[in-house]
Amino acid sequence: MSRVSVFWARARRLFFVSAPVYALGIGALAAVAAAPYPLLGKEAPDFALHALVGSNVRLSEHLGDVVVVSFWGSRCGPCGTQLNALNSSLSTYASVGLKVFGVSVDDDQTRALEYAKGQSVSFPLLLDPAKSVSRLYVVDNLPMTVLIDRGGVVRHVHRDYSAKDDALYLKELRALLNE
Amino acid sequence: MPCDASFTRRLRARVLAMAIVAFGLVGGASLAFAQGATPSAAPDTVQAAPATGNAPALLAGGSEAAPAASAGTLASVDGATTEPPADTRGLDEEIQNLKKDVVDLNKDLFVLEEELLFPANTQVAIFVSMDVGEFFAIDNVTLKIDQKEVANYLYTPREAEALLKGGVHRLYLGNLKVGEHELVAFFTGKGPNDRDYKRGATIKFEKGIGAKYLELKINDRQRKQQPEFEIKDWE
Numbered sequence: 136m137s138r139v140s141v142f143w144a145r146a147r148r149l150f151f152v153s154a155p156v157y158a159l160g161i162g163a164l165a166a167v168a169a170a171p172y173p174l175l176g177k178e179a180p181d182f183a184l185h186a187l188v189g190s191n192v193r194l195s196e197h198l199g200d201v202v203v204v205s206f207w208g209s210r211c212g213p214c215g216t217q218l219n220a221l222n223s224s225l226s227t228y229a230s231v232g233l234k235v236f237g238v239s240v241d242d243d244q245t246r247a248l249e250y251a252k253g254q255s256v257s258f259p260l261l262l263d264p265a266k267s268v269s270r271l272y273v274v275d276n277l278p279m280t281v282l283i284d285r286g287g288v289v290r291h292v293h294r295d296y297s298a299k300d301d302a303l304y305l306k307e308l309r310a311l312l313n314e
Numbered sequence: 315m316p317c318d319a320s321f322t323r324r325l326r327a328r329v330l331a332m333a334i335v336a337f338g339l340v341g342g343a344s345l346a347f348a349q350g351a352t353p354s355a356a357p358d359t360v361q362a363a364p365a366t367g368n369a370p371a372l373l374a375g376g377s378e379a380a381p382a383a384s385a386g387t388l389a390s391v392d393g394a395t396t397e398p399p400a401d402t403r404g405l406d407e408e409i410q411n412l413k414k415d416v417v418d419l420n421k422d423l424f425v426l427e428e429e430l431l432f433p434a435n436t437q438v439a440i441f442v443s444m445d446v447g448e449f450f451a452i453d454n455v456t457l458k459i460d461q462k463e464v465a466n467y468l469y470t471p472r473e474a475e476a477l478l479k480g481g482v483h484r485l486y487l488g489n490l491k492v493g494e495h496e497l498v499a500f501f502t503g504k505g506p507n508d509r510d511y512k513r514g515a516t517i518k519f520e521k522g523i524g525a526k527y528l529e530l531k532i533n534d535r536q537r538k539q540q541p542e543f544e545i546k547d548w549e
Binding site for chain 1: 471
């Protein structure tokens with residue numbers, strides 16, 4: 136048997152052995168992506184956090200408002216775009232009871248501060264150095280956005296962001312504000 | 315003949331591999347479907363959410379919109395099946411009575427829960443109060459009992475304002491055995507001239523039979539132009 140045919144035979148064997156593993160891996164990843172958010176339809180866990188600028192924020196003090204909690208990180212690319220989009224929604228709907236809070240998940244507070252300085256947003260950017268709130272809200276991807284209704288119930292969650300999602304965000308926000 | 319045999323072997327191996335790949339994909343997809351199938355129940359949950367959301371307002375009985383909303387919901391439900399009743403006054407009264415009963419029941423359950431979880435003979439409660447607050451703006455209080463952190467509370471401006479208006483905040487409620495204990499409280503906030511300020515206060519207290527109440531008092535000391543932190547034992 137020539138060297139070439141030996142090589143191809145090995146390559147084929149390797150493919151046949153590894154293909155099922157990859158297939159199962161892809162299936163498992165799809166399962167994780169499709170996993171339902173555990174807090175959906177449940178009462179939003181309360182938290183109190185320091186703000187980068189301004190006073191401390193407690194979620195339960197905003198019962199009666201529609202609250203958007205956006206988890207961001209300084210290393211996350213689309214986070215800045217999303218924070219700006221949320222800021223524009225806030226400027227439109229603040230008068231009808233919309234509140235937006237950005238929660239940093241950065242370990243390095245200095246980095247978070249530098250990143251926050253680069254953002255021109257009018258809502259409080261909060262620090263969660265102990266990651267207690269991130270754990271409470273099961274943050275598994277950045278940016279992650281949680282929409283809480285006027286009764287304090289988690290109604291929608293978005294575990295990713297692209298500019299295409301803006302229309303969906305606005306639709307959901309309007310529906311919550313109209314309730 | 316040997317050529318045929320090798321061809322058959324190769325064909326069999328290929329078929330086997332394809333079957334394994336297909337099995338893997340089908341397995342993964344079915345797992346994803348099984349997990350993804352759950353959100354189909356989510357709209358029900360989401361639909362039901364506003365009713366749950368109204369619960370605190372109903373319990374508090376403070377919202378004007380709540381009875382109207384509940385009456386509206388009932389009317390719409392009735393409208394779907396029968397015609398709306400001519401006189402809804404009786405129904406409103408019934409709803410109000412029901413709300414009152416729920417509030418009473420909630421109060422009784424709360425008292426019962428406290429009595430069970432924190433019996434009077436082991437109960438320890440720590441309160442925070444503030445007087446004047448000219449030289450100190452409270453931000454955070456950390457509480458340690460016997461060198462173990464038991465509470466860490468972050469105050470929002472609204473809560474700080476409530477304290478300044480004479481409110482007393484129950485910071486901690488727990489159980490302690492009879493004997494001597496040490497309590498250390500750390501106060502963080504803004505001191506005179508808007509400077510970051512952190513101070514501590516310590517007390518050693520004797521826990522006897524019966525509940526123990528301690529108060530963390532923040533006062534202004536005019537002579538020194540500084541805040542003063544003391545722990546008062548309610549005998």
